[in-house]
Amino acid sequence: MSTAGTGSTIELSWGLRRPERQLLLLILLAIALGFLMMLGSGRAAGRALSGADLLPFLTYGASLLLLHGLWVLARFRGDQVLPALVALLAGLGLLAQYRMGLLTGAEASHAARLALPAGVLLMGAIAVVGAEGRYGRLVAGRYAIWGWAGLSVLLLAVLLLTGHRFRGGVYAAGFVTPSELLKVTMVLFVAGFIDQQVKALKDLGTGLPIPPWRALLPLAGLWAALTVLLLIQRDLGMLIILSTALIAMLALGTGRLAYLIYGATAAAALGYLLLRLFAHGQGRLRAWQAPFEDPTGGSWQILQGLSGMFAGGLWGEGFGRGNPEYTPIAQSDFIYAVLGEELGFAGCVLVVALFLVLILRGLEIAYRTRSSFGSLLAAGLTTVIAVQTFLNIGGVTKSIPLTGVTLPFVSHGGSSLLTAFASVGLLLAISAGEPAKGRSRTHAPAKTAPSGRPRRGAPQPPPQRR
Template sequence: MNAAAWPTGLAASWDLRQGEREILLSCLGCIALGFVLVLGSEHAAGRQLTASAVLPLLFYGVGLVGLHLALVLLRFRGDQVLTAVVACLAGFGLLAQYRMGAFAGTLGADDPELYLIPAGFAALLFTAVAGANGRYRWLAKGLWLWAGVSLVLLVVLLVTGTRFRGAVYALGFTTPTEVLKVTVILGLAAYLEQHARALARWHPRFPLLPPLRALWPLLAFWGLLTGLLALQRDLGMIVILSVTLLVVLVRATGRVGYLGYGLLAAAGSGALLLTFFAHGQRRVEAWLDPFQDPTGDGWQILQGLSGMYAGGLWGEGFGNGSPEYTPIARSDFIYAVIGEELGFLGCVLVALFFLILVQRGIMIAGQARTDFGRLLAAGLTTVLAVQTLLNLGGVTKAIPLTGITLPFISHGGASLLTTFTAVGLLLAISDGPPGAARRPTRTVKRAPAADATPPTPAPAPRPADRPARPRRRPAEAKTP
């Protein structure tokens, strides 16, 4: 595009993302209002406020504006609602973490937690732009690279990690296994794209027998993966990746039989878990009857439920609750604190945002123009949906606790950056392949000039010469 056409293209891109801009401005205003309420409650409690108290809001606003302007300047055509929903969830998570005291103490520009949300926006922007215009399809060529990186990461973590509360953490209590939510799904989508037809051909004589020749590499990799995760006692990650495998496998082949085998494997794994893993057995017992050990394994569940019960319908007010009585409030049980301070309506609002996020992911998977894009979008959306359900279900006692964080809201840098990267891939898929949004150029016929001589029409083609028909001679007159 030449320099003369640049302002026109920039103006069109600005107008195109008007809906996204309006939602982002509304989101920024709501988050700012929440910060005012929290600061007001702290001032009423007698705490001294400084200018650094608004730094989290400032960093969030700058990151939000920078993300939107970059998408406009780069003429990004991806989904706008998905970007706005993620920005709202991230802002709500920042506000909730601030309420939990994440930025308390000597807050300054050198605090690393200040840069988590801007870093997440940068990861989303880089992933979306790098994979836009169909460039994400290059990721399908690294099938065995993604599988190898996932397994090597788990082995290194087992060798060099530190065990705490049953799980294994890296240096600084970080969780590098969060990266598996992207690397494993990339490898899975690439493998199923190549072998979808073979995996869909079940045995003609035995309809219940899947094609083992095409299935055994996937089963071998999955066995190693789940075995290493079981050694780390990361049961939540096993559940997330296993459910995603079944969903993407059925999506790629159209064979519901894989879901049946998956349910049988889940039942067998559950029985194995209750038999050989005391950690998982204690969680199931605490879920069934938390009053059996109210000061031990059932303490988290009971405190979370009591906090949500105290919130009622409207909540006790933002900043007026008592999150210090809820264990692991900044991470696993942050949804219980939301229920205590914002009530049932606040919990429904957060769940509604996650429903919109999953709906946009399903829509992107359905509209993708490549098999790899469809499978990758379906896998990433399933990861986000299952992770959200595991957290909300564990806090509300619908399912046993798994130690899974709530996306965009719970504390954790590795989880936050990985989730932003996954959404960036969804945005890249929604951008479409090269030329998807371009309209075909129409040829405009110009009227001839006034002094122009009209062209002479070409002579009509002559019909083919036919042989002359013999003329009949008139009959001679007979003489009387």
């Protein structure tokens, strides 16, 4: 679609993206109200206000409007729900981080202020650049996927060699966590790998399903290396996220449920071994099972988080009125507790509902994408977001042991935020569909499918396999 740069198509695009515009404006209104509430409470608590206090909100709003304009101009036809959901979650995160004093004052850094607008624009750029099936070039050729695998291992290795330990984890200079990038690079690799080997992987023999070892061997080797590297870093959360995505993609890509069963067995065995070997994990497990045995030690953080949520009650104190600073490092892993304290249980239900719609939308895109690589990639990226959300919220609410992962889009943390936005950018690129091959011009969707769906009898092109 390169030649039709006329005003009419931009007009068409402006009309097509009306829902997104409406939703984004609603979000801006809600976040503006939240900001007023918070600034007012800060003022009431004796903090002087200045014009700079509005800066985070203004950059946030500007980046959203810029994003929308960019997509209209680029005649981007990808999903309009995902950007709205992500924008709202990030807006809530912005409020919570601002509230924790991360965006203003002495502790604030330029990186923290710029992470959110940069992430939004990165998402927009990836979506536009990757649209029309161009995202497939990420794994063009037979060996490109090994580039992603190599990059993942290299990232981990370099981090281990140069990073420093802090609170049990390994960080690069300035608390950047480049390993966050694995959530994209590893999913790219696995999606490409399964796409290439799908025939061999489907062949589980007759009768008792036996995994195709020959085809799986490279994958298994890489995963072993990854596991060791991640365990040395004590990044159990990342291991769980990536492994779940791997299993889900294997099962979805091949249609064989046996992979789920094997995956669950392997996970159980590994989990048991880890608990046996690592004191770190045992401590977390104890804090989870018996929090009142050591309330002022190992369980302090989780109990403080829960105390804050209890103080918040059903509706919360309102932004700026609680005391989330009593929960240690609340701004990253425990941001959900901050929301629970200031917005109450009602706010938590809302956040969970947003994530639920987000995940379902991601899966829908995966299910409705013709290219098998695109479908796998979308499923993988969605699984990563889903598992990460569950690990974080489950951990903070004491439903499961703490794994120390961030809440996507909401938590403070540049690497995590940028990676999450990049993932959604890819999802959006996939949702924009495949190159139309001359069909789409004559086949305006609104005309052919008044019911909102393609006609049942309409000829479907064969699925594209590269």
